Amino acid sequence: MERKTAVIPPEKLAAQTEYCEKIAALWRREGRTPLAFVDTYGCQQNEADSERIRGMLRESGYAMGESEEGADVVVINTCAIREHAEQRVYGNVGALVHAKRRHPGQKIFVCGCMMGQPAAAERMKKSYRHVDGVFNPHQLWRFPELLYSVLTQKKRVFATESSDGAICEGIPVERQSSLKAWVSIMYGCNNFCSYCIVPYVRGRERSRDPEEIVREVEGLIAAGYKDITLLGQNVNSYGKDRDGLPDFADLLARLAELPGEFLLRFMTSHPKDAGKKLFDTMAKYPKIAKQLHLPFQSGNDRVLAAMNRRYDSAHYRELIAYARSVMPDLVLTSDVIVGFPGETEEEFEDTLRLIEEIRYDALFTFIFSPRKGTPAAAMDDPTPKKEKNDRFDRLVKLQDAISAERHRAYVGKTFRVLVDGRDGDLLTARTEGGRLVRFSGADGLIGSFQSVTVTDHTTWSLVGALAEQERDHE
Ligand code: SF4
Incomplete structure (x- = not known):
């Protein structure tokens, strides 16, 4: 069955550009450059969305500030993945009342995944009266119109209509780095892992047109970007939502x-x-960097089924074995959840066994956080918090030892790295696998690929020196 992905028509985006021009004209009449501050919580997708929010603000005449203090507009881009992050958002949005008192004209917007949950959006509306506007991820492209309305009609605005989502091409982007760029290739997720709120707040999978993606990547390369990350909640589903699109591997090959x-x-x-x-x-x-982030979440098959992950640990092991057989130097990272409802000690030990066997370069470890509205939040969860914390500590200890061992194995080897900045006396760089390396060198090397020989390591980073032939050219 052919499915059509909704695309926001260009004339609707053109109307938003006009709102940007109107806002810029308002500020010109005021005779000053307004200041904006965008604060981002959560994942890379949110970082990418914030770059688009900054792009729209820049087009509306705003300069970017470093904090909410004195900002004319503050945008809080929220994350709904864990309860802890949500509580931080409520606390920080509440505290904005003071900055607004010191700068009464300040306009405050809250957006992002949390605002895709009706209860959270309602709470913002009712209990945070100093917030001027709320919009969910589907309404992001309408931000100029919402801002204009808040500025001119002195009314609060709420754009929280739920939808399966659409794709909007051509929103201006203000990138945070001149070397590294995010490129969203698809939005949303169809997987409904039982613990995850993303499909409810970001809608169904929508793949961007490959020609648009190629154009964007070509533009980035021409502008000097050297490290380009393709983003999606599940990039491997790219193209499956519509007939006639390449699959993810073919898209990747075309870009490479x-x-x-x-x-x-x-x-x-x-x-x-x-x-x-x-x-x-x-x-x-x-x-294509020889780096793979392949979340396994649990090493136990009953838990994986309860998570609705739709693979088992044997399949996962086979995938890794194959990936390593064709890429022996692959840098492998993963996500794992400790204390999923009903996880027993034996089931947790299956997770430890998998980690010990696979030996990841790094793990992103989380204690299960129930998200209202997801099936896992309604599951029986008899394991005491203390026991979950204890499992978490054991897992982190195991992974720290493995990470240190993996880092030790780097010593003496030479890697091609992208030099991305300076930290005190040393330059900082990333290997193809994303490992941080510090070494001595001139500022002129920032932004270039270099060969560095690793001489020492810590759990989290590597220390190195420019390889001989590079030093000669320095
Ligand atoms: S794949 Fe699962 S965990 Fe990832 S965004 Fe989709 S539902 Fe959430």
Whole structure:
């Protein structure tokens, strides 16, 4: 069955551009450049959304500030993945009342995944009267219109209509880095993992047109970007929502064939959709970083089924074995949830066993956080918090030892790194696998690829020196 992905018509986006011009004209009449501050919580998708919010603000005449103090507009881009992050948002939005008192004209907007949950949006409306506007991720492209309305009609605005989502091409982007860029290739998720709120707040999977993605990546390469990360909640589903689109591996190959000196990365992958074709493509192209973030979440099959992950631990092990057979230097990272409802000690030990066997370079570890409205939040959860904390500590200890061992193995080897900045006396750089390396060198090397020989390590980073032939050219 052919499904159509809704695309916001260009004339609707053009109307938003007009709102930007009207806002800029308002400020010109005031005779000053207004200041904006965008605060981002959560994942890379949110970072990418904030870059678009900044792009729209810049087009509306705003300069970017470093804090809410004195800002004419404050945008809080929220995350709904964990309760802890939500509580921080409520606390920080509440505290904005003071900044607004000191700067009465300040306008405050709250957006992002939390505002995709009707109860949270309602709470913002009722209990946070100093918030001027709320919009959910589907309404992001309408931000100029909402801001204009708040500025001119002195009324609060709430754009929280739920939808399966649409794609909006052509929103201006203000990127945070001149070297590294995010490129969203798809939005939303169809997987409904039982603990995850994302499909409810970001809607169904929508793939961008490949030609738009190629154009964006070509533009980035031409502008000097060297490290480009393709983003999606589940990039391996790219193209499956419409007939006639390439699959993710083919899209990746097409991008990797573009001329220029750059590295491509992607996240996040799902083990049920990643496979040999993807790993063969990664192995084939030098411009695709040999780095894979493949969340396993649990090493126990009963827990994986309860999570609705739709793979088992044997399949996961097979995937990793194949990926490593075609990419022996693959840097592997993953996500794991400790204390999923009903997880027993034995089931947790299956997770430890998998970690010990696979030996990840790094893990992103989380204690289960119930999200209202998801099936897992309604599951029986008899394990005491103390026991979950204890499991978490044991897991982190195991992974720390493995990370240190993996880092030790880097010593003496030479890697191609992208030099991205300076930290005190040393330059900072990232290996293809995303490992942080510090070494001595001139500022002129920032923004270039260099070869660095690793001389020492800590659990989290590597220390190195420019390889001989590079030093000669310094
Ligand atoms: S794949 Fe699962 S965990 Fe990832 S965004 Fe989709 S539902 Fe959430």
